Amino acid sequence: MSDVTASHRWKIEKGLSGDFIFKAMTVLFAFSILVILMLMLYEMVSQSLPSIRKFGSHFITGMDWDAVQGDFGALPFIYGSVVSSVLALLIATPLAVGTALFITEIAPRRLGGFAASLVELLAAIPSVIYGLWGILIMTPWLQQSAQPFLQKYLGFLPFFDGPAYGVSMLAGVLILVIMVVPIITSITKEVLTAVPRSQREAAIALGATRWEMTRMAVLPYGKSGILGAIILGLGRAVGETMAVTMVIGNNPQISLSLFSPAYTMPSVIANEFAEASSPLHSAALMHIGLLLLVITLIINALARLLLWSMSRGAARGAKL
Amino acid sequence: MSSMTSTSQPAVEQTNNMRSLPLRHAKNSLMTILMGGALLAVLFPLGLIFVHIVKMGISSISLDFFIHIPQPTGEAGGGMANGMFGSLVLIGMASLMGIPVGIFGAIYLSEYGGSRISTVIRFCADVLSGIPSIITGMVAYSMLVVPMKGFSALAGAFALALIMIPIVLRTTEEQLKMVPTSLREASLALGVPLWRTTLKVTLRSALTGVLTGILLAIARVAGETAPLLFTALGNQFWSSSLTQPIAALPLQIFNFAISPYEDWHRLAWAGALVLVVTMFALSLTARYFGRTGHKN
Amino acid sequence: MNSKVKLDDLNVHFGGTHAVKGVDIDFPANSVTAIIGPSGCGKSTVLRAINRMHDMTPGAQVSGRILLDDTDIYGRGIDPVAIRRKIGMVFQKPNPFPAMSIYDNVIAGYKLNGRTRRDEADEIVESSLQRVALWDEVKDRLKSNAMELSGGQQQRLCIARTIAVRPEVILMDEPASALDPLSTLKIEELIEELKERYTIIIVTHNMQQAARVSDVTAFFYLGELIECGVTKKLFTTPDKKQTEDYITGRFG
Numbered sequence A: 001m002s003d004v005t006a007s008h009r010w011k012i013e014k015g016l017s018g019d020f021i022f023k024a025m026t027v028l029f030a031f032s033i034l035v036i037l038m039l040m041l042y043e044m045v046s047q048s049l050p051s052i053r054k055f056g057s058h059f060i061t062g063m064d065w066d067a068v069q070g071d072f073g074a075l076p077f078i079y080g081s082v083v084s085s086v087l088a089l090l091i092a093t094p095l096a097v098g099t100a101l102f103i104t105e106i107a108p109r110r111l112g113g114f115a116a117s118l119v120e121l122l123a124a125i126p127s128v129i130y131g132l133w134g135i136l137i138m139t140p141w142l143q144q145s146a147q148p149f150l151q152k153y154l155g156f157l158p159f160f161d162g163p164a165y166g167v168s169m170l171a172g173v174l175i176l177v178i179m180v181v182p183i184i185t186s187i188t189k190e191v192l193t194a195v196p197r198s199q200r201e202a203a204i205a206l207g208a209t210r211w212e213m214t215r216m217a218v219l220p221y222g223k224s225g226i227l228g229a230i231i232l233g234l235g236r237a238v239g240e241t242m243a244v245t246m247v248i249g250n251n252p253q254i255s256l257s258l259f260s261p262a263y264t265m266p267s268v269i270a271n272e273f274a275e276a277s278s279p280l281h282s283a284a285l286m287h288i289g290l291l292l293l294v295i296t297l298i299i300n301a302l303a304r305l306l307l308w309s310m311s312r313g314a315a316r317g318a319k320l
Numbered sequence B: 001m002s003s004m005t006s007t008s009q010p011a012v013e014q015t016n017n018m019r020s021l022p023l024r025h026a027k028n029s030l031m032t033i034l035m036g037g038a039l040l041a042v043l044f045p046l047g048l049i050f051v052h053i054v055k056m057g058i059s060s061i062s063l064d065f066f067i068h069i070p071q072p073t074g075e076a077g078g079g080m081a082n083g084m085f086g087s088l089v090l091i092g093m094a095s096l097m098g099i100p101v102g103i104f105g106a107i108y109l110s111e112y113g114g115s116r117i118s119t120v121i122r123f124c125a126d127v128l129s130g131i132p133s134i135i136t137g138m139v140a141y142s143m144l145v146v147p148m149k150g151f152s153a154l155a156g157a158f159a160l161a162l163i164m165i166p167i168v169l170r171t172t173e174e175q176l177k178m179v180p181t182s183l184r185e186a187s188l189a190l191g192v193p194l195w196r197t198t199l200k201v202t203l204r205s206a207l208t209g210v211l212t213g214i215l216l217a218i219a220r221v222a223g224e225t226a227p228l229l230f231t232a233l234g235n236q237f238w239s240s241s242l243t244q245p246i247a248a249l250p251l252q253i254f255n256f257a258i259s260p261y262e263d264w265h266r267l268a269w270a271g272a273l274v275l276v277v278t279m280f281a282l283s284l285t286a287r288y289f290g291r292t293g294h295k296n
Numbered sequence C: 001m002n003s004k005v006k007l008d009d010l011n012v013h014f015g016g017t018h019a020v021k022g023v024d025i026d027f028p029a030n031s032v033t034a035i036i037g038p039s040g041c042g043k044s045t046v047l048r049a050i051n052r053m054h055d056m057t058p059g060a061q062v063s064g065r066i067l068l069d070d071t072d073i074y075g076r077g078i079d080p081v082a083i084r085r086k087i088g089m090v091f092q093k094p095n096p097f098p099a100m101s102i103y104d105n106v107i108a109g110y111k112l113n114g115r116t117r118r119d120e121a122d123e124i125v126e127s128s129l130q131r132v133a134l135w136d137e138v139k140d141r142l143k144s145n146a147m148e149l150s151g152g153q154q155q156r157l158c159i160a161r162t163i164a165v166r167p168e169v170i171l172m173d174e175p176a177s178a179l180d181p182l183s184t185l186k187i188e189e190l191i192e193e194l195k196e197r198y199t200i201i202i203v204t205h206n207m208q209q210a211a212r213v214s215d216v217t218a219f220f221y222l223g224e225l226i227e228c229g230v231t232k233k234l235f236t237t238p239d240k241k242q243t244e245d246y247i248t249g250r251f252g
Helices: A002-006 A018-055 A075-106 A109-123 A127-154 A169-193 A197-205 A210-239 A242-247 A265-275 A279-309 A312-319 B002-006 B010-019 B021-060 B063-067 B081-112 B115-128 B133-148 B153-178 B181-189 B194-205 B207-222 B249-257 B262-295 C043-050 C080-086 C102-107 C118-131 C151-164 C181-194 C207-213 C231-236 C241-247
Strands: C003-014 C017-028 C032-036 C060-068 C087-090 C169-173 C199-203 C216-221 C224-230
Touching (some): A018 A279, A018 B133, A018 B153, A075 A169, A075 A279, A075 B021, A109 B262, A127 A169, A127 B021, A127 B249, A127 B262, A197 C151, A210 A279, A242 A265, A279 B115, B021 B262, B063 B262, B081 B153, B081 B207, B133 B153, B153 B207, C017 C032, C017 C199, C017 C216, C032 C207, C043 C060, C151 C169, C181 C199, C224 C231, C231 C241
Parallel strands (some): C032 C199, C169 C199
Antiparallel strands (some): C003 C017, C216 C224
């Protein structure tokens, strides 16, 4: 390309050329991505320094969250985030992968396409609307029907113990399942679509049934991509704020029972940050934010690497 | 070994080959049913949510919703006019800040960038788009709200822009890459400078695709709530000042949904319907553009 | 020669396209039949009809009969999965399963029968690899990934995978077109040996290859069977003008 522009060089030498200015602009904006990322890390670290200095590693293991006494420990929030996300992923993964497989391998093309666009539209519904539905429809239903039912038949388990408030870890997990399934489904679908036809034909020609073909050729080929999709879903679940905040009960406690209200890292930030009572309180919230940022950075980097290794087919996941 | 190959008995082998067939077909049917079941289990709650939004939304929505601001606590009536207006202001400003960055960044990646640095930027953009939006809100807070000594529409728009940038960047880049090199070369060969070629030829022929990316980014931020909690903050009244807190539709839905008042719940449902219809419209338009874009 | 596979008025449609038009052929048992013709003449389509691969393509319609021995494989109540256990297929590009070892690739199809004893599996892997003359090259690294093999080795691996299922007929869709000349030669020698046990039908765009490996050759043009006969005769004194034009390189 430089050959082509060479003919204009006599003009260019006189001053700043359009090409130079234009390129400089694109460079500036492209690198702003790196700057934003660095800036985010820097801001989060510098703003949480008072808390890091004061509490150190005690912050992660501490159980107390007392704005009046100025004592902050984040363990209940970390616990709430980890448990709610992991449980949600355990339920969502088989549903999402099963759905994606049904769409790509079994359903007639029309039906599959329709179901896929439905799932994608649902993935676009904002978090606050899931929260609205969760708090006004799902939690009353949990309180009046589901929880009494579970208590009656599974109440001997520690997981279904205690009074039914509706708002609970259970509600948080369920809303997360509903929210991450469309994301995992649509990325898994992309990954499965990228499995070459020749792989499917190899299995079919060996006399495999459709399921055997899926197990033999499709799933192993898409393994890393599907794993990437699941981890991306995990990242979403961990960072999910509004819907969880609205249904999980917002009570910083560690309890085995899914009926107990709980609290997550993003939720406590959402609830307390705007009205933090002291500089140390906001630093502690920033500290939680920093932990959340680091966790999601790691999760996302891992997911992207897996998806990228699955080649271009799955790169579309970036848009979700 | 060689003795084995020559003494194989086709008849026996054949029966062995087919013996397990009924079982294998049964397993296949079972798995098919399980996968279909997964689809139904996924679509059922999502369908339920959709039905509830439409049902509750339609029964709650009225002309008042679009022209009034919320009534004081507990009083009947009122609407979310200021929230919708505020959302428009926020999205408009965020687009002004975020879209140029995304598009120019994408031009760098597809037209100039060396492969290694482009990969790094792409990777960072993908990772950035996975960062929880509440963190983006915190960053906007410490970068704008603290120095400006107050919550503001500007800070809210900045947070939304940060979310838009990676989405616009990645979709635009993908579209630019699909423009054939021959088109660029044809223009360059006519003596058109590279930067004009990029704007007038490359970007132009990818325009519908780029538009799709922009619409998707707008659809994404239109419903964002968490990053506005401590930037735009929300406002009970009309405000159009960029340095003052401003109302936003998702914030109002949130605040009204967690309130104990029946009337406010109704407003929240109406707001949810408006938001969902807007997002679906955006996303369907984006799909439409996306499809026609690929044909051309 | 008695026929193993017989096509009786075979027609294949894709949507509105009539890709294969009323084809009748007998494929003799324990011999190699080559299907030749210019690209787009429907030769691969015919081949894929023989193990019901078109079942997987939405919009594809097959009519007429294909007899394996005396059974119509498109008949009522015929299980395509069972058919494909008897009629194996090797594709144009080697397509081993990339997530599997060499060993697992060979045994993948056989294992579908259900639980397989370890020694039984070992035997099948060894005999199948020996039959494709790959055993000596890979016997020390059976557990390494199949993608580490060269293209020619991968294709022989795919053939081993196919014969491990113990089919009666092997379909080959231009099996050497993606390979270098030396690997091609090896595949051709292999085909020669395999015909002792299997009925082989091979699609090729390479007329020299057809002349070298096949006993019978069928020439297709625009979805129709123009001529089918003993290879030597077809290449020296064809009955039809179109065949002569094609083999002398006047078109295609």
